[in-house]
Amino acid sequence: MRNEDNPRREEPPSGSARGHRQIVKFTFFQVDPAWRGLSLSERELSKDEFRRAIEAFADRLLIRSYTLIGTRGDADFLLWQIGDRLEDIQELTTHLLSTALGPYLSIPYSYLAMTRRSIYAIKGEPAEARSSIVPTDSKYLFVYPFVKTRAWYKLSKQARQDLMDKHIAIGRKYPSVKLNTTYSYGLDDQEFVLAFETDEPADFLDLVLELRETEASTYTLRDTPIFTCIAMPLKETLDSLAASSRVFSEESPQAQGSTAGWVRVAALSELPAGAARVFYFGGEQISLFNIDGQLYAIDNRCPHANGPLNEGEVQGNLITCPWHGSQFDLATGEPLRPPANRPLRTHLVRVDDGSIFLASPSSIIPNEAK
16 A cells, blocks of 8 residues: 655656556464463463554555464464555564564565566456456465476567466466466565465366466476465454454354354344345355345355355345356345356344344255255
8 A cells, every 4th residue: 555655655667567566475474382372361462462563554555364274384374465665564574573472473484576567468458457456355365486497488478478378268267266466576586476366265276277287387397385375354363373262252243142053143233224244154255135124144155156246236135146147036045047057055044132143054054955
């Protein structure tokens, strides 16, 4: 994010591959096990101070947090930072390491890059499309550094373009996966850092498998390590480092008002008629709709290509996917218009004493099995 009031910032020179560019940093942290041996109050205070240090840079940097607890053994969480100045990245890291949590942190992996216009012509995409990054709300992020062989650079520009055209064509077969390409030439050890956002890990796996079979992949020198990251708000990311007594306590929204087979998810006042709300429930992204006082809860991602249904048009009890026009019955989840041909999972909703409850995830029966 720009910091227009900072007198040290200079506008970058204009040019075919220049103009406004962003600094992008992927910092992976690991927590010393000794931190988990501290008292609960010490851990909570250190997390609060760490969180406040990040929030102090909100006017200068876009910062997304992800947990890697359970997906890797050598990194615990990621801070994805996007801004305009290297100095802001440096100052943030200094502040974080100066907090009470700082002495217990190490940085096993760190990747620095920048945005720029694509090296290759991409049909239907403006040349400047990749000069800035706008992260989505996808649940998963897959990150890895990337280095080409020197033989790749000996090919003619047209030969490389032809190979990349085939590469790009495969990528477009997986619209649920968004690629963010950043460049590290001369800034860091790798040449690129690739970051893929998706709600469907299986789609990413299939995409990578198919890309391995292309001729362009024979010119890959290195594309590891690969990091599987789960998106979480900063507080939840830090809470994932060690359970606290507040987990599943009366302060937890998922536990409030919990009765046998039902979980309270919101106050009815938070969802007036005509409103929709998106949240995570049972590890899935759910949309909750209030249509003339009737509540509907559905999986938020279209089963065709993971389009965000909360952004779709509602007509009566029908929802239309904003990406490809698939239409579903909100009550039954049945597909009424292609291209989707699989039913959408629905969730039982109950209202009691001004609160909205959903059937607990363990009691949900997929539509396919009904």
